Amino acid sequence: MSGPTPAQRARASIRSGAHTGHTSGLADEHVQGNVVILPASWANDFLRFCQRNPKPCPVLAVSEPGDPMLPALGHDIDIRTDVPRYRVWQHGELVDEPTDIGALWQADWVTFVLGCSFSFEQALLQAGVPLRHVAQQRNVAMYRTSVPTNAAGPFAGPLVVSMRPMRAEHAIRAVQITSRFPQVHGAPVHLGNPSLIGIGDLQQPDYGDPVDVLDDELPVFWACGVTPQAALAQAKPPICITHAPGAMLIADPLNSHIAAL
């Protein structure tokens, strides 16, 4: 008999209400996911939006309508209790940040879990590629770009990217490493001159914290899981639940198991 995995232990702590904050560094060999919950009448358009924008919206799992369980990511996962903190959106407005959504749950809700860059960041660090925002314990810097997503029904909006400054040799290594992880945003979408994707000032991110880019470094940009949140803000469904920023779902699969190569 083996004991619970780090993912199971972390979820138990979250489910009990003991852990209500960020999940960065928690059970860090396990896949973490962005969470989006929508009524079934909105879910099909959202799934098509994800299919058409796989780099920002890589779908790890979709629940059965009304079923709060996600057996593909862990037999015991109950999405009503297993995220540390949720955000409740009504018509695109943030209305609450509860730690449990059991009282809100509706019989037609569908849960989407999308891949997250935490998985490839662990692989980068293990390969000796330094990540300044991790070393400085900040959130990664994120930017709305001039690159449009491919629309589906009411879902549209700009591609949002995360940026990590790197020396060229590490940028090249990072392309190699993140190409192995198509389920968690995959290879970068851009590197070098930020104005080519409509970013005016790297020191003014739209989300997260600014981070220095040194003279011998390039900014390297990856498609970001905030992209679907920007599309949700534009589509304004009557109700939508997401995770709170940084407070992800911790799933059973290991990061090392989702590598393509």
Next chain:
Amino acid sequence: MSGPTPAQRARASIRSGAHTGHTSGLADEHVQGNVVILPASWANDFLRFCQRNPKPCPVLAVSEPGDPMLPALGHDIDIRTDVPRYRVWQHGELVDEPTDIGALWQADWVTFVLGCSFSFEQALLQAGVPLRHVAQQRNVAMYRTSVPTNAAGPFAGPLVVSMRPMRAEHAIRAVQITSRFPQVHGAPVHLGNPSLIGIGDLQQPDYGDPVDVLDDELPVFWACGVTPQAALAQAKPPICITHAPGAMLIADPLNSHIAAL
């Protein structure tokens, strides 16, 4: 009975003296190689130099001492006749450019064949990555850098790189594609700011032809097969034979067969 391959037909034309020029575009699905021929007393140091600098000096084959045949690359290859044009170097000075070295051949000579970027350029073009120097029918631009090679015996000198200007999306794709070809220089060694590797002016290459870098492009740098020629110029062996620039040995293996993935 199948007829001769494009590589065999090209070598027959070269052997007969009918083709004495560049091999770019000739039998272009087949691997082409840089050629270095040295007396056995110099060959061991040169092989160690290649082993210590695998990105600029990827060894495809080494002959038996005194044997002009290279069965690993084609059962009929005779290195005395099968390169379109040779360069003969004495004590580091270029003394002749014959099309046949049968009269010069010595019983202790060892042939090295090193991978060449023609193989990965074909893969890049097939993947839709444009190459300006190919479109403009120029030689690729090459530069001596401030990056030292790892010395072995008398062999030392700067890393020489080739440069191809690309938009960021193509630079990212090119890292993915050339990573598959470790035997022909592999992934880039640098991208972006050329001064970080000691290149002052991209418009003044040390070898080959200059090529424009547009405002929305990055220069992308690969380790180059001219690196061993720079090391030979520094080591000044009493006698050394190389191929003339662009006039490579055409081997039997297919580019697609040397991909690592």
